Amino acid sequence: MTKQSHFPLFLGIDGGGTKCQVRLENDRGVLLAQAQSGPANIATSVTVAQQSILAATMQALQKANLPASALSTINAYAGLAGAGINGAKNKMAQWQHPFAQFNFSTDLHIACQGAHGNNSGAIIILGTGFCAGAIKGNTIIELGGHGLLLSDGASGGWIGLTLFRYALEVLDGMSPSSPLIKCLLTELGCDNSSSLTELALNAKPAYFASFAPLVFNMQDDPVAQTILAQAAKFITRYIEHLAQLGYQSITLMGGTAKTITPWLSSKAQGYLCDAQYSPEQGAIQLAKMHL
Template identity: 25%
Template sequence: MNMYLGLDGGGTGCRAVLTDDSGQIIGRGTGGPCNIMSDRDGAVAALTECAAETLAGRDPAGVTAVLGLAGVNTSGAGDWLPPLLPFGRSRVVQDAMTAAYGALGDSDGIVAAMGTGSIFIRKLGDAITTIGGWGPILGDEGSGNWLGRRFLSEVLRAGDGLTGQTVLTRQTESRHGGRNGIVAFARDARASDFGAEVAHLLAARDDPVAIRVLSEAAELVAVSIAAIQKDELLPVTFTGGLGTVYAALLKGRWPQREPLGNPLDGALRMARTWAADGSRARAEF
């Protein structure tokens, strides 16, 4: 039996879905954080766990799989990772591709994928262009990781008297056991750990620090969207865990369109297209 697997992996976790020839879903799975650039061994372990749960004992030799992962563009994982996977045929692509095909289908547009990381994608016909996606240390502006880092930096500045203390900064400092506790947390924190701080930021949106950080982030996102629009005004689709946040913050800047699906849908669509017409899939993807 031919089977098709789509997998979406990022800094927060990975998830997969398996279908048969008719498109019926026959398996699902989840795994831990999966950024192959910042934690190669951890990502491979998470993918292995996710694949095993999704297959549930089925023979992987009959599976055509497409994995959309964070960090592919900077890690070379498109070459070294497929041989480590159990599937009969597998392709590893940047998560921007699966996000674009999941959100837009065959339509043209801009996708602002805003999760633990961030990337901005322009799809025009079969051509895909990206801005950003450079990882949790040097890039991913506006992402959960970026917001968490920026937020905690503001808390430290407020504690030093460089900006005014607010209810939110005091609560955050207390939650971490003081400013030294914030620094200790940041020393070992992963992107997903910084991303978890965003819940506290969003829960206090009227706080001056929250307003300042979210406004700064929104402008950075707007700059990237404007840059990738180029000469054509394309509708913008916001996706990811923070997609609705930025859709609201940037309402009215450009026409917005709701996503048709998610990156997991995009990965599965790519797997089925690849199996149906390999030459076309290679050209598109």
């Protein structure tokens, strides 16, 4: 699946449930452009993920003042949400891509590579979904990441979904309301459980994740405090488990990582460290390894 190129470019792709981010570099490691497009979770849709990858790539080429024909000179590596699911992985592997070279693994893999390089370390990704894992030598450990229905506690999707569940209890008269719940219902234009159910019954995780910022913005609200305390407890279990496996350097990454950190205990925070590089840079490191 490799095509010849006359001047190599490297593209790191971070494909999540909400957005696809790419970083384009030349062969000397100089940043040429960064770009972003739509969702790229291959467990949700391989076709949409491929479209998002190409859309972000074309944006990056345009920003770098490079012609569309340069697409065939790019050595790309993608870390994709859903790549841990064999059916989605096998379907993605059949892609007749336009790149000089294209390889992929999970979004966790590239994030861990970026965070810790070739050193031993672990990460927890808190985006639309949730996953945790570590790299030790050539071994990749992956935990969680089974989707909102089965896991993904503390993710943006889970925070938003839990907010909706509380709102339904309020509308059913089972729980007292709060400023946060009133704000949510006003924003949605819902005043009864039937209308809220109709709105959210078939919603995707990314839809629920879009309401996570509302919870963080109203942290003094009792419902917000309950939700965030539950999220912090969930994250702490994974931090403690990774520490027991011998990983003393753990990086929290993703859209809610910074805002949830203050909710963790001082002991849990003691294991945390900043990432050395971004997931996209980790993907470029892996692209170079595959040459």
